[in-house]
Amino acid sequence: MPLSFYGLLEASLLMLNGIAVLNRERFLKKVFSFSSLSHIKFQLIFTRFFSVPLIAINILVILFKLLVG
Numbered sequence: 891m892p893l894s895f896y897g898l899l900e901a902s903l904l905m906l907n908g909i910a911v912l913n914r915e916r917f918l919k920k921v922f923s924f925s926s927l928s929h930i931k932f933q934l935i936f937t938r939f940f941s942v943p944l945i946a947i948n949i950l951v952i953l954f955k956l957l958v959g
Contacts, residue, residue: 903951906944 900951903947906940907948910940910944
């Protein structure tokens with residue numbers, strides 16, 4: 891696949907999907923060194939704010955790939 895703007899968007903979408911499904915206990919505690927209160931606050935904000943747009947963007951990308959090929 892040649893490097894294009896769509897390729898970069900698709901790669902960033904795949905990375906966001908990977909972050910969204912990571913196990914919090916095994917990965918996020920090792921990477922992010924927040925205090926316990928801000929860590930819980932960060933997780934709640936991240937999961938609530940990014941879950942709906944991420945699902946919508948995934949649906950759009952799937953529909954685009956089905957239509958264009």
